[in-house]
Amino acid sequence: MRCSIYVAFTGLLVLACGCKVKHPGSAETRIVTGIKHRITVGGKSMKNPVTFTPEHLADGKEAFGHYCTACHGLDGQNTGVPFAENMSPPLPSLASPDVQSYSDGQLKWVIDNGVAPSGMPASSGTLSNDEIWSIVLYLRHLPPAGSLGEPEFYSH
Amino acid sequence: MKTKLAILWHVAISLTLLGGAITHADAQSPQRIEITAKRFNFTPGEITLKKGVPVVLVLTSADVDHGLKFKELNVVVNAKKGKTNEVTFTPNKVGTFIGQCSVFCGSGHGSMKLTLHVTE
Numbered sequence: 001m002r003c004s005i006y007v008a009f010t011g012l013l014v015l016a017c018g019c020k021v022k023h024p025g026s027a028e029t030r031i032v033t034g035i036k037h038r039i040t041v042g043g044k045s046m047k048n049p050v051t052f053t054p055e056h057l058a059d060g061k062e063a064f065g066h067y068c069t070a071c072h073g074l075d076g077q078n079t080g081v082p083f084a085e086n087m088s089p090p091l092p093s094l095a096s097p098d099v100q101s102y103s104d105g106q107l108k109w110v111i112d113n114g115v116a117p118s119g120m121p122a123s124s125g126t127l128s129n130d131e132i133w134s135i136v137l138y139l140r141h142l143p144p145a146g147s148l149g150e151p152e153f154y155s156h
Numbered sequence: 157m158k159t160k161l162a163i164l165w166h167v168a169i170s171l172t173l174l175g176g177a178i179t180h181a182d183a184q185s186p187q188r189i190e191i192t193a194k195r196f197n198f199t200p201g202e203i204t205l206k207k208g209v210p211v212v213l214v215l216t217s218a219d220v221d222h223g224l225k226f227k228e229l230n231v232v233v234n235a236k237k238g239k240t241n242e243v244t245f246t247p248n249k250v251g252t253f254i255g256q257c258s259v260f261c262g263s264g265h266g267s268m269k270l271t272l273h274v275t276e
Contacts (some may be wrong), residue, residue, distance in 0.1 A: 066260035127266040128256045130227065 021088040029089070033098060036115070037106075046105025052141075060138030063131040069151045071119065076142045080150020087119055095142045107136045110139040186244055188208040193222035193235060193257065196264030204273040206245050216240040223258030226272060234259055247274040 024032070050056050065074065071081060076094035078084035084091040092099055102110070111132045114122035123132065186209075191217060192199045205211055213222050215235045223234040233243035257268035 063260070123266070125267045126263050129266075130256065131266065 005045040021086060024089050032089075037102065038087050039117075041102065041106045041109055043105035043109030043112075044103050046103075046108060048104040048108070048133050048136050050130065050137050052137060056134055056137055059131070059142055060134035060136070063127060064135050065137050067123065067127060068135065070153070074148035074151060075145055076139060079146045079148070082154060089118055091119070093145070094139055095145070099139070104136050104140075107139055108132055110136060157249075162180075174273075180273040186212050188212045188214055188242075190214045190216070190271065191224065192218050193224065193268075194218040195220065195262055196268040198224065198255070198257075198268065198270040201269075202273070204275060205267040205275055206249050207247050207250050207274050210244060210246045212242050212244045214240060220261050221259045222261055224255050224270060226253050226255045226257035228253050231271075232258055247272075250276055252272050 036060075050060075052092070064076070071078075071084075071091055072094055073079040073081050073084075078093060081091065095099075099107075109115050110120065111121065111127070112124040115119045127135070189203055189205075189211060191203075191213060194217075211226065212230070213233055215222070215233045216239055217235040217239060220237050221234070223232060225232040229245065229247060230248065231243060231245045233241055235241045251274055253272045253274065255270040255272055257265055261268065
């Protein structure tokens, strides 16, 4: 009995809300962005222990290249990512003011813990702390959009 | 007779010196530590070395490409899928250092660690 009530309730909810991917409206985007920046994304005061050197930047680019490019492109600006605009929310450019206005610690927190609801996975354990901090460094020094081409696996 | 004794004496001295040289060479060869990397562990997971004593880390990959990096000691060795590679170094700091897999190898890559203790 309980099970059928649950199934009926879920069915009604799906019918009411739908499960198609839709772009969020501007009000929804503003509210969610504000909540993330001010409340839900932690780590605001953490400092990046990986200082800027060409070697550390290369480490960050390499770690980003292993794991992040499938969604964010080689340049962190979605170049060549075919589904970037078809997600809800759409994939942000990591060079955008919305992303760049997070503190280093918040960017680390996002990579560690992921963001729900979105496609951003939690990467703690998949990447080491050093790798994640070096990625944060890379995010602060992204190359010009399109300058690195597109991920090879989308060209085949 | 005297000649024979002299030859025997020389042979004995030469063998003694040669044996000593071989023993000396063995004593000078750095210790070799065999490490196997397999998603997502190193075996052994913990090693202890002496400061100032050279050592060879021999890394074998049992599956995909792996690497081992001790950032604070500036030591890195990579092993291709199923291959062995080695690095010789002399620990110059006392302490406990965490080595990480330095070649992305999958979902547990970030937690693939080896603990190195360096003692006086």
